[in-house]
Amino acid sequence: MITFLQQLINGISQGSAYALIALGYTMVYGVLGLINFAHSDVYMFGAFMGYYIANNRVVQERLGTSVFAAILVMMAAMALSAGLGILIERFAYRPGRTQTRFTLAFWLGILGAVFGDLFTHSAVGILVGALIGIAVGVIVELAGIHPVRQDSRLALLIIAIGVSLFLENGGQLAFGADPKFFPEIIPSASLNVGALNLDTQKLIVLLVSIILMVLLNLLVNYTKTGKAMRAVSYNIDAAKLMGINTDRIIAFTFGVGSALAAAGGILVSLLYPKIDPLMGVMPGLKAFVAAVLGGIGNITGAMVGGLILGFAEVMAVGYGSSTYRDAIAFIVLVLILLFKPGGIMGKGTVEKV
């Protein structure tokens, strides 16, 4: 019984981390109908931002290890990741939806910087490469070549895969391919409640996740922006006709989702401190499974799905074989979709002819 309770707590804290990532997937899917594969790498980015901020000399000297410092590190990483999410939306997804400028300049600038790094290995080379790329991009755009307006969701999906590959490999260039160890921004201790042995890190993960989810719920259900988000997700064209600035709402959704993913990244790094640029791949995939499980596009569903998944995984590992750990999520998914093809909280889709 004690082991079961212990596992239950492990499962819930693991599951709440999945739920945090799943929320970003489900929100983006809600507004755009897009599986944002890059989301898992935003999670990785968040963990790395947390790592760099927490290891920053100034931050360490001024703040040390305190709860306040931990909160600050987390907020800063969330803000940076939100920025990354908004950038991704602006330069990768929006150009196929509405007429935007400087798309080519942005990507060629990065490409130029990468080439500059490759050939000269110096900051000047990177800068020159980036400037050349941007100039070429601007010139081509002035010549009248613009991204094509697309209605194919598959092309958008390939773009998402492309951005994900870009972030993973760019991460290996920028952060180094070998794993790093996330600093203990909150000292770990164990609490004994009766015969139960509780790790404070796990409780913190749980607590922070709950706070963030409550905040998200308030945001979506009780603010004007939240109302707009729901409207966009319900019907984007009608929302536009009602005077909602849909592009801004979509960018905002990406920002919120990415911030939550970053929070998830930092919380998971508290439990498993090894971080590397490919760390997002599996958790991201499982979080997406959680989102589908709960009924994609549904915020409560993502939370429920995340919890179910975390719980199933911890139980399977605790009582079964740990080598099948990565398959558990998918087996649960297949089983649930066989009986409820729209996910647990999903609405049954009605076919209209």
Next chain:
Amino acid sequence: MKRAVFWLVAVLLLVGLQMQLGNWIGPYYYKIVILAGIYIILAVSLNLINGITGQFSIGHAGFYAVGAYTSASLVTYGESSIRGMVEFLPRIGQDAVLLLLGILAAAIAAGIAGLAVGIPSLRLRGDYLAIVTLGFGEIIRVVILNVDAVGGARGFSSIPALSDFFFFWVFLFVLITVSVIRNVVNSSYGRAFISIRDDEIAAEAMGVDTTRFKVLSFVISSMFAGIAGSLFGHYTAYLNPNSFTFITSFYLIIMIVVGGLGSIEGSILGAILITLVLELFRSLSEFRLVGFSILLVLVMLYRPQGLMGVWELLRLKRRTVAAKS
């Protein structure tokens, strides 16, 4: 008659090339050519589900793995008895028999896997189907990871090396794949597939048994993925479950979308292009994939219909013929 001549010429040409190609281009490019051939088989077969039947599957690597491991284990564990049965043949003939038996087993096993995955999952639509096929692909990989007889996580390294006639075999099967898929697409089955892609409800209303045809397309596609897996396993004589993650499926999707979804020529072009880009710049390590991913995003932003897009030469011609008749 015309067909027999075509195949005869093709076989002779391939045998001739097999003899000389290695000398002309060296072992490194020879390997790239073979990989490109294997990816063509995979891309063209995946195109049957994703491009022609319009069902979004991202689990192709799973069937590729089933084929690779089935064939490799048959040949590894049955080598001596099969060789014993065809003792009268020279070494190269025995190897051919082993390979063909392996390919047959791979196609059957992958086809059965396709059936088993297809029946439950093809009731789902769109993104749900996508994630379930991805899930099945991962389940297959994790299962292989846990079977010790095929090496588990260490990889399957005791696969007997067959004599190197692989250029011939790979491109023979490229031709077979392309012609079978093309004939399927042009048959009444193919029209059923296309009708499902274009409008599933209308297809059903016109009496097309959509579930049956979706599963059928899935099974055919899986069988060819299995064949590609078999060729890959025997060519490299080493298999590792890490070669069959969903990332592999992603690359296959990229090939068919960059080439132009639904176009067989496009899939071939996409497979060749992406294999070349990925293999030739291998020395650049991470730079390679950063550049690749940015180019991918740009291609999709500026040409979302893929490189071939609507300019499908052979299909265009046929369509005008059909319109006249």
